[in-house]
Amino acid sequence: MKRLISTFAFAGAFGLCAVGAQAATLDQVKSKGFIQCGVSQGLPGFSNPNDKGEWTGLDVDFCRAVAAAVLGDASKVKFTPLSAKDRFTALQSGDIDILSRNTTWTISRDTSLGLNFTGVTYYDGQGFLIRKDKNVNSALELSGASVCTQTGTTTEQNVADFFRANKMEYEVIAFATADETIKAYDSGRCDVYTTDRSGLAAERLKLTNPDDHIVLSEIISKEPLGPVVRHGDDQWFDIVKWTLFAQVNGEELGITSKNADEMLKSENPEVKRIVGTEGKFGEGLGIGNDWAFQILKQVGNYGEMYDRNVGPDTPLKLARGTNALWTKGGLQYAPPIR
Amino acid sequence: MADLAQATATRSRTSFINDPKIRSILFQLAALIIIVLLGWDFLQNAQENLKAQNIATGFGFMENTAGFGISQTLIPYSESSTYGRAFLVGVLNTLLVAVVGIFIATIIGLLVGIGRLSKNFVVRLLSSVYVELLRNLPPLFQILFWYLAVLSALPGPRQSISLFGEVFLSNRGFIVPRPVFAEGTGYVVWAFGLAIVIAVFVASWSKNRLEETGRPLPTFRINLGLIVGLPLIAMALTGFPVSFEAPELKGFNFAGGVRVIPEFIALTVALATYTAAFIAENVRAGIMAVSHGQTEAAHSLGLRSSQTLRLVVIPQAMRVIIPPLTSQYLNLTKNSSLAVAIGYPDLVAVFAGTTLNQTGQAIEIIAITMGVYLVISIITSIIMNTYNRRVALIER
Ligand SMILES: N[C@@H](CCC(=O)N[C@@H](CS)C(=O)NCC(=O)O)C(=O)O
Numbered sequence: 146m147k148r149l150i151s152t153f154a155f156a157g158a159f160g161l162c163a164v165g166a167q168a169a170t171l172d173q174v175k176s177k178g179f180i181q182c183g184v185s186q187g188l189p190g191f192s193n194p195n196d197k198g199e200w201t202g203l204d205v206d207f208c209r210a211v212a213a214a215v216l217g218d219a220s221k222v223k224f225t226p227l228s229a230k231d232r233f234t235a236l237q238s239g240d241i242d243i244l245s246r247n248t249t250w251t252i253s254r255d256t257s258l259g260l261n262f263t264g265v266t267y268y269d270g271q272g273f274l275i276r277k278d279k280n281v282n283s284a285l286e287l288s289g290a291s292v293c294t295q296t297g298t299t300t301e302q303n304v305a306d307f308f309r310a311n312k313m314e315y316e317v318i319a320f321a322t323a324d325e326t327i328k329a330y331d332s333g334r335c336d337v338y339t340t341d342r343s344g345l346a347a348e349r350l351k352l353t354n355p356d357d358h359i360v361l362s363e364i365i366s367k368e369p370l371g372p373v374v375r376h377g378d379d380q381w382f383d384i385v386k387w388t389l390f391a392q393v394n395g396e397e398l399g400i401t402s403k404n405a406d407e408m409l410k411s412e413n414p415e416v417k418r419i420v421g422t423e424g425k426f427g428e429g430l431g432i433g434n435d436w437a438f439q440i441l442k443q444v445g446n447y448g449e450m451y452d453r454n455v456g457p458d459t460p461l462k463l464a465r466g467t468n469a470l471w472t473k474g475g476l477q478y479a480p481p482i483r
Numbered sequence: 484m485a486d487l488a489q490a491t492a493t494r495s496r497t498s499f500i501n502d503p504k505i506r507s508i509l510f511q512l513a514a515l516i517i518i519v520l521l522g523w524d525f526l527q528n529a530q531e532n533l534k535a536q537n538i539a540t541g542f543g544f545m546e547n548t549a550g551f552g553i554s555q556t557l558i559p560y561s562e563s564s565t566y567g568r569a570f571l572v573g574v575l576n577t578l579l580v581a582v583v584g585i586f587i588a589t590i591i592g593l594l595v596g597i598g599r600l601s602k603n604f605v606v607r608l609l610s611s612v613y614v615e616l617l618r619n620l621p622p623l624f625q626i627l628f629w630y631l632a633v634l635s636a637l638p639g640p641r642q643s644i645s646l647f648g649e650v651f652l653s654n655r656g657f658i659v660p661r662p663v664f665a666e667g668t669g670y671v672v673w674a675f676g677l678a679i680v681i682a683v684f685v686a687s688w689s690k691n692r693l694e695e696t697g698r699p700l701p702t703f704r705i706n707l708g709l710i711v712g713l714p715l716i717a718m719a720l721t722g723f724p725v726s727f728e729a730p731e732l733k734g735f736n737f738a739g740g741v742r743v744i745p746e747f748i749a750l751t752v753a754l755a756t757y758t759a760a761f762i763a764e765n766v767r768a769g770i771m772a773v774s775h776g777q778t779e780a781a782h783s784l785g786l787r788s789s790q791t792l793r794l795v796v797i798p799q800a801m802r803v804i805i806p807p808l809t810s811q812y813l814n815l816t817k818n819s820s821l822a823v824a825i826g827y828p829d830l831v832a833v834f835a836g837t838t839l840n841q842t843g844q845a846i847e848i849i850a851i852t853m854g855v856y857l858v859i860s861i862i863t864s865i866i867m868n869t870y871n872r873r874v875a876l877i878e879r
Contacts (some may be wrong), residue, residue: 230840237538237845258843259538279735289734291655296823296832297840305552305562316736317552318746318826319837325824332635333654334745336735376537 170242170374170381171215171431179221182208183241186226186322189347190455190463191247191267200224203454204245207266207372210444211243211388214436219443228322230297233258236375243385244373247341249299254373263386265371267455268467268476270364271303272342274349277359279336284363288313293335295319295326300340303366327351341368346461384430391437393479394419395446397470402449405442419482426482437482447477529846544842545570551837553828555744566838573833574855580747580829581816581859584755588815589808591759596766597792610763617760623821625757630749630825637745640736649729655736657743660727667721674717675710682706746827750819758815765807769800801874809867813860830855 174180184192184204192202209219225241236244237259247269248254250262273284281287284307294300296319308315318335320326327348330338340348342360349355372389374382395401398416400408408420417423420438427434444450451468455461469475499505533540545567552562557575560568598610617625635654638644643653651658689700718725730740773796781791822829823836830852839848 230836233840233843234845237536237843253841254843256537257539259533259536287735289736289738291736293826296836301551301837302841305550308552309562315552316554318554318744319551319828319832320826321823321832321836325826328631329635329826332631333639334635377535 170378171384174215174242178216179223180208180212180215180243181225181241182211182222183225183227183232183235183244183246184208185246186228186324188247188323188344189350190343190459190461191347192224192226192245193347201454203266203450204247204372206444206450206454207245207389208243210392210440210450211385213439213443214388214391214430215384215432217433217435217439219439228297229295230321232297233260233373236260236373239375242374242381247344247370248373249341249368250371251299259376260373261376261382263372263374263382264389265369265476266389267343267370269341269343269368269370271300271339271366271368272345272364273361274330274338274345274358275336275361277357281361284361284365285311285313287315287337289315290336291316291318291334293318293320293326293330293338294340295323296321298340299366299368304339307365323348324351341370343370343455343461343463346455346463350460380431384432387430387437387482388440389447390479391419391440391482392444392447392450393470393477394482395437395441396448396477397472397479400441400446402442402445405438408441409438415482424483533846539842539844540847541844542847544838544844544847547842549838549841551841553833554826555747555828566842569838570830570834570851573828573830576828576833577816577819577822577830577855578859580751580754580819580822580827581812584751584758584815584819585812587751587755588758588762588811591756592762592811593766595759595763596770599763599767600770614760614763617757618764620757622754622757622818623824626750626753626821626825629753630745634745634749640732649727651730651737651740654745655742656745657748658730658737658740659743660729661739661741663726663728665724665726667724670721671714671717671724674713678710678713681713682709685709744827746822746825749825750822750827750829754815754818754821757818758811761811761814762808765804765811766800768807769802769804770796772803773799798874802871805867805871805874809864809871812863812867816859816863817856 182205184200184202187193188202190202192200192204195201205222205224208222208224212221213219225235227235227241227244227246232244232246232248233254235241244260245266247267248262249269250265254260255262273287275281287308292304292315294304294317301317301319304315304317318329320329323344327338329335331352338345338348342364345360349358349360352358372385374385398413398419400416400419405420408416409422411417411420411422414423418426420441421427421434421436425434427436430436433439445453448465448470451465452458455463457464465473465475467476469477471478530540546565548562549564549566549569550562551569553560553569553572555576556572557579558568558572560572595610595613598606599614601607601610637652637654640651640653640655643651643658645651649660685705686702689702693699728739730737730742732738777795777799778791781795782788786794819829820831823832826832835848835852839845842848
């Protein structure tokens with residue numbers, strides 16, 4: 146029903162008047178005073194309400210970072226939980242300003258949905274979760290298996306490619322929400338559960354006996370997960386893109402939420418540019434000159450955000466791996482702020 | 484007579500603009516033109532704006548490769564099939580649930596509806612409990628109940644419950660042997676067809692005979708014998724061309740055999756039993772609408788209770804039952820879109836779900852999907868209305 150309404154809103158928005166120059170997202174956000182952020186319906190570590198009902202997670206923190214940059218207050222965010230299949234319509238129709246919901250960057254999504262991906266907040270790949278007592282050690286032993294997955298995901302297509310390429314039989318059962326999917330897997334309807342490996346680590350926590358299951362070593366796809374905005378609003382696109390770059394650069398320069406205030410006194414020109422004591426980079430973005438400082442002070446740098454939500458000390462226990470800074474052998478690399 | 488002539492004369496004198504008939508046609512025409520123009524403008528604008536926003540438009544996507552798998556396909560389909568094919572698979576899966584669901588719901592509904600008026604207290608109580616319980620629980624809840632509490636609780640394929648080693652029930656569904664047709668099957672099919680034709684003749688002949696002589700024939704038994712017997716004889720003569728391939732455990736699942744997936748069973752059973760509760764109430768209302776005098780008259784003519792029900796009460800009750808029954812059938816069909824909650828690949832899941840998400844063509848896909856439900860509804864209504872006209876009271 147919700148989907149139908151947003152489809153109608155979407156059809157209405159595009160059908161009734163010539164859109165031409167749409168009102169800039171930045172102006173709308175400033176005038177309403179908060180950012181509407183599309184997240185998942187509950188994926189621990191990425192976007193999940195805690196016991197107090199507050200949203201937490203990497204994707205949630207990213208939206209907070211954008212709010213800190215634009216509105217100077219990281220708490221000025223409202224969240225819209227979205228299923229995998231409803232997420233793009235919600236963004237297209239203007240229901241949300243940013244989609245930050247473990248969404249894989251692919252060419253078709255980037256070029257035919259009227260959307261733009263702003264970067265990669267988490268480099269991931271698809272994997273399989275299976276019961277230990279099935280005695281399977283490799284994904285290549287899965288011929289004939291029933292596979293549970295969620296509709297409207299890249300997962301659904303990757304699993305078809307994988308089984309087809311390896312000439313294996315399979316049966317895929319696709320559910321609308323993550324909870325339904327994991328429940329069906331837990332009850333034994335499927336032999337394997339497949340999604341992004343970060344998602345496996347998160348969803349696994351919802352199983353009756355998480356320790357009875359293992360993640361197979363194969364990674365069958367590339368899943369660069371990142372925030373998405375509407376196509377055609379370059380200013381907003383720049384702001385969201387540079388929010389992540391500021392967090393990555395912040396980590397590289399050792400600026401954290403704890404030492405941000407001291408860093409205002411730093412003599413290092415790179416640090417000065419990022420905290421806004423030198424240069425006027427906020428102007429180019431149409432926001433305050435302390436934008437990056439507010440991000441780092443209120444939300445923290447990329448590494449802090451990672452460790453807090455999905456890192457080794459969290460229930461997800463995900464090692465930095467490919468998400469380490471480029472200087473530490475990982476892929477996180479941001480263009481310079483200058 | 485004179486009045487009428489005068490009226491016609493007056494009408495012909497007034498200008499045609501004032502003729503109510505012509506005027507109403509003109510207004511309707513004008514309204515239609517405005518709607519078409521608005522619709523056209525809407526489409527044009529939508530197309531231009533979507534293009535400006537870099538969102539794909541048009542129906543060309545139907546020819547692109549779908550690239551995803553579907554767990555139940557009534558026609559051949561693979562990941563390399565097109566979105567158009569996936570759409571057909573979805574439509575057929577929706578129709579399958581609708582047809583099987585309607586069939587089961589009608590039978591249960593009829594029995595429970597009659598049961599609610601039974602003279603037997605226990606039957607009456609059970610029927611009431613059935614209606615009150617199922618009618619008042621949300622259908623989504625009932626679907627999830629059947630899926631998660633009943634079917635998922637079954638053992639895995641290796642520990643399946645087996646009947647005669649041929650039929651298996653597990654949390655992967657219901658697996659029965661697959662019939663394999665060898666040469667000669669054609670004769671058996673012909674024999675079956677022939678049996679049906681003869682059965683129709685027997686039925687109409689015995690009806691005529693009943694009306695002429697008043698002596699009933701055991702038509703049902705004769706026809707059952709025909710329909711089962713003739714194909715059996717044909718099979719024996721052609722040396723039993725139909726054999727069965729038993730399902731076999733291989734790796735994770737069963738190989739061979741025909742599998743009815745648990746998603747289908749859960750959805751169909753839940754919707755059928757849910758809708759049956761409403762149908763039962765329609766049936767009860769219909770029967771109660773037949774005046775008691777009819778029953779008494781039938782009894783005094785010497786008809787037995789079951790005959791009274793079958794020959795006198797139900798045919799008259801049908802007139803009251805059919806119209807609301809139609810809307811129950813439509814409800815069942817529309818409720819089948821709850822399928823996505825349990826991963827049954829119906830039209831909404833496959834087309835308005837996965838396909839929409841992969842192509843992003845929301846407007847086209849939602850329009851097509853609504854069109855399909857509309858067509859299904861209209862066809863159902865036409866069939867039911869035709870039937871209704873046949874049973875309606877013909878005043879003589
Ligand atoms: N990265 C993939 C998959 C994203 C996805 O939806 N994953 C599921 C399974 S981990 C999920 O996040 N579910 C949470 C929810 O639906 O709320 C994509 O963009 O298509």
